[in-house]
Amino acid sequence: MLSERRLQVLRAIVQDYVGTQEPVGSKALTERHNLGVSPATVRNDMAALEEEGYIAQPHTSAGRIPTDKGYRLFVDKLAGVKPMSPPERRAIQNFLEGAVDLDDVVARTVRLLAQLTRQVAIVQYPSLTRSTVRHVELLSLAPARVMLVLITDTGRVEQRVIDCPAPFGETSLADLRARLNSRVAGRRFTDVPSLVEDLPEAFEVEDRGTVSTVLSTLLETLVEENEERLMIGGTANLTRFAHDFPLTIRPVLEALEEQVVLLKLLGEAKDPGVTVRIGHENAHEGLNSTSVVSVGYGSGGEAVAKLGVVGPTRMDYPGTMGAVRAVARYVGQILAES
Amino acid sequence: MLSERRLQVLRAIVQDYVGTQEPVGSKALTERHNLGVSPATVRNDMAALEEEGYIAQPHTSAGRIPTDKGYRLFVDKLAGVKPMSPPERRAIQNFLEGAVDLDDVVARTVRLLAQLTRQVAIVQYPSLTRSTVRHVELLSLAPARVMLVLITDTGRVEQRVIDCPAPFGETSLADLRARLNSRVAGRRFTDVPSLVEDLPEAFEVEDRGTVSTVLSTLLETLVEENEERLMIGGTANLTRFAHDFPLTIRPVLEALEEQVVLLKLLGEAKDPGVTVRIGHENAHEGLNSTSVVSVGYGSGGEAVAKLGVVGPTRMDYPGTMGAVRAVARYVGQILAES
DNA sequence: TCTGGCACTCGCGTGCGAAGAGTGCCAGAG
């Protein structure tokens, strides 16, 4: 077990390193923090911390930098979440309030998060499966061609063009639309399959094929993994860590282009509060030198999707966590209003 | 006026520089291209080309690199558009064909373009103002709250939530929906304002306020500059030019985050064919060392939006132009089908 | 257990010299 002072030393190392981006030595530590002990003592503590794997030196004769394990301890035990200041809160609210539709909300949120944290922001669209149906619209494009439009309570809109096996009249279409809506409107998407399974039976034989096709398209839309969407922004912030660069930024940009990777990344965070995954805790290789701070957000009590930021492991964890949490809270409010 | 051979020298310089990314000298030139003259002659030609501002040397004792003006001449006079090979064409078609909706088409197009050109791809969503209305849907969310959903022939869907000045009944809503659609369905968006201006008069006095609100929201949606959307991808490709990096990539990433900048960028290209803007020809400062290759695409004869790529001025122009043109063509086809 | 002192290790910046690439110019040939 580490003594109280050693934990303080670790905390000081993390704070200094995050601030300066440079390995921190024993002397500098005692000068910048009032630890009340001499550099020599700190050196001993550092040796112990290194022994335990919390810090490391890039090369002999340099200062120490925290390891992933060190950051983990810092986040779990040594630091809290830094709340946003009132002016910041107001700024967040103002920034999000002008949004005209869901795309706009998401886009603004991404920009906001990227600006606040000065890192790469990721915002997932509200998940269909965790939303409820507001309306299902069917439009006839051609005699045997129908467009299905799905609208959720969170403002998300999905559409599909369907080729029908047989021509489908306007009246049948109106009938299907009405029946569909009366069954599913206001219900949770996860309940939709069981709510519509017997629907074809209500139709004439010649229309049943088409009705089934429409319904199966509707259900396909809800298949997890297909239905998830997200938006990212603030990639320019990656260039702020320009030293080691090309080698470090490349895989990150590549990972960010893979929606699947990102969705998995966000999906892994099960914690109801702010989740932090540090360095190698991220499954994806390209993100081994980054940390991901994420949290769920939702219009009501329940999370309908996640948002977060990706940054270097040497980030300001308390501040980032605070910003992420605050933004999630306000986005939830905005969604609830619309 | 430049002699034929000097133009060939310029072409050779551009080709070699694009290939190797390194300043090209007179000796290497005569070896790699059969110019039929000696290095000394080429040196004289180079001096002339430099005099005219087509090439430059980074420092006294290095080879020459093309200037923006040199690339411009190359693109205009010395190189054509390199057509895609049949296998490439098939690959493009296959890649785009699986798309389920417009977002998917755009997303796939971005990925495709980024992969083909190994550069940053930008795809604009079909412009509303240049599309026709497929359907307008109105949904009642609350007694005095309506959702407006707009669907275009290109598959684009926009939605807005409207707070009405007065409660609006289901029947009035249905009435408005029917009248709206009968007037605007199939018509061009630019004609919508004049088609609906007298619509409030058909309603009871108490509903007129709401109808006007709905209509003005509809018209707002069409305001150019608000209605444009785009998607970008392939930013990881920026890291391929890793030498000069941090300084060069930073402003580009920043510019790419500014939708406004990008829209202006694409908007400036008036040419009906493939447009190339080289280096300083781009108004935005951050893009001064990049070139933008763009082209309009559309479901019919007319362009509904643009797509293109952003890359270093030292890019393979013929190949990039070929890829951009080919992709635009196929995207147009796909849109026409759906 | 903490502290001050001291020797040691390394990374980093600097200066210098050799190597190499490429140019510009010039005189001569076609």
Next chain:
DNA sequence: CTCTGGCACTCTTCGCACGCGAGTGCCAGA
């Protein structure tokens, strides 16, 4: 007038040695 070969010159790049400074580890003493 144009092209060519030769030659001197310039400038960048690279390798290497050197010294400085930061930081460590260890030890003896309080």
